[in-house]
Amino acid sequence: MSLNRIKIESLARVEGHGGITVDFKDGELSKVTVDIHEGPRLLETIAQGRVPSEVVSLTCRICAICTLSHRYAALRAMEKALEIEVPPKVRLMRDLMHCGEMIESHALHVFLLALPDYLGYPSAVHMAPEYLEDVQAGLRVKRFGVRLMELTAARSIHGENPVIGGFGRYPSKSELLRFKYEAESLIPDAERGVEILRNLRQPTYMEEGMTFMCTKPEHDRYGWVADRILVSNGQEFNAWDYHKLTNERVVPHSMAKRSRFQDKPYFVGALARFNLLGERLDGVAGEHFRRCYNLSWIRNPMYNNVAQAIETVWALEEAPRIIDKLLTHEEDPAIVAPSRDKGAGSAAVEAPRGTLYHHYEIAEGRVVHTDIITPTAQFLDMMESHIRVAAKNLTDEGDTDNIELKLEMVARAYDPCISCATHLVKVRGL
Amino acid sequence: MGMMASKTQAAKPKVGFYGFTGCAGDLLAILHCENELLDIFNAVDVRSFLMASSEVHDDEELDISFLEGSITTDHQLESLADIRKRSKILVAIGSCACFGGPQAARLGYGDWKERFKKVYGAVKHTVAKPFESHPVDEYVKVDYHIPGCPIDRYQFFFALTRLAQGMSVELTTFPVCSECKWNENECLLLNAQLCLGPVTAGGCDSRCPSHNLPCIGCWGPAAEANVASEIDLLKERNFSSEEIVSKLRLFGGAAMVRRFADLLGIKAEEPARKPRPKKVREPIVAGKAKKRASTKKPKAKSRTKKR
């Protein structure tokens, strides 16, 4: 069969609008592009000249799925710029809300967006009649994530409760306790996702070695917020040197800039976190990780789905630990006021789909420079590369039946957020 | 109505969900209805929801379409015109679709081109032709607006169930302040905080003031708001008009410019581009998935019901 072009106009079951084009020349694969159809929002220019609190509310609107990761990164970067030191209770609350987002986002991706691929359905709703228990388990876990975000952030999407210097309101002791027990009781539901994925054969047509990158929490703990960045070649960087890691370039077929590390594409996300920090995982999640991990994890992006499923279990174990610590802080701290009105700050936070960087410069109480590097923008090159390998292997073997679906599965395994990917551009000066 | 009631096996209304320029928060808010999600998909016949399903039918008539996001490219404009043509009822969901969204906060300043250049430099975009963010009703007739950034799931349920039964929808017209009173919140304005509650549409249950935080206006302008007196009140408390206007515009975009231009001292709005009577290109929201869905039957229950 001779192919000229495979075109996936619109990727389904991902966030935002993008497609894939695979071109052939004289029967040979020539070009693979992930096309971004997302309309421009120019939020970076809307941020210009606004006060820091408005900019936090604005930049969390870059993406609804990672809204709290964006908010967390923005708050940390702003607080560095304004020299604010927040009390431990604030940090614990932020980590708790972050757990909520990881649980929600991963459950959505694993159960509702990725599993239908493996099982051959167009959506989780189509899957429901035959896999009702699994879909319901996934929805229960997802629901808990949503509620945990509502508890801590005031809403599950664009919650305004986390602000620069602290929180507007703290949950009560009894609310926290209820969420603690609920988290524990949902671990078996989350484990279901791990079990299903573990027993499915992972396709291998896209395998290729990759470079991984993620934040490196202190004290040998597993976690998602840190000032150090770890690369799979053994190198380490400071978060504020993020431009050394993510050197960007422009490509003509996309509204999003692209990042490479030392001229090579790289992977960020749950799979990167597990490949780099997996041995730090404890508890039930640690057991699952050790049971599932194998060498394919360093070259097969499909394992990102498994990593997300296990990370959901970890988040359900971590939330009760955070709640226990929170309960030792009786007083609700007041919002800490900034000690200056100018400065610069950058911060890294692990969003569900990978490392997210926010950088702000503030002068006379106004934001004059915004730079945001999103996970999807970073891994687009790696994703393109895996899709290329997949297209080549599948066409070489003449295995072109349903090739669009097979390529889409690779893209979906990355859990891309295409609307966030268009917002990694910089603007300087008013 | 009568017709629907007479059939015991009444055809479910065909519904489409579409997203334009935004953060996907409103569509995600619908996916966040975990307890009701399967019911929603059972109560109506979802023909297009790209974020949740790869089964998409984008060439047929719809009873209701829900649209998120503002319009910022020529492709979207064509797609919007196509959806309007195919839909009996069109509902704008979220502040982006209703007012242009945060991306429309500078609507009326006329500096879009300059800002675009700042962000993208001289890159020639082959994907689509971009322009200033405008709300959906600048281009086509919108039957209902459900505001919020993002929308509230209860307002959405209310609208969906009413519309699915062939009835009309009326959302809140009172401001956030009313909800604050019902929630017995202490007024933040008395605390010298710049709260937009008095001019912002209610429906969020005064979420922010209930957390001791001022409303930032994410629901857009309230129909019953007395903006003039709110602004006077804020000025009395030493907030500058510049500061107030800047906040009002962040989520109120086009609606603020339209309704309060004089009051706020805002320049006239950039005219929105009207859809050109051009051949309708393959809409961005449709595409390959559609073809696949029609060749590959879902294993589970088939949705193609013969009439």
Ligand code: SF4
């Ligand atoms: S209205 Fe808000 S939640 Fe909805 S798309 Fe726009 S930014 Fe996102």
Ligand code: SF4
């Ligand atoms: S109080 Fe205001 S800012 Fe907060 S959710 Fe309601 S409308 Fe939005």
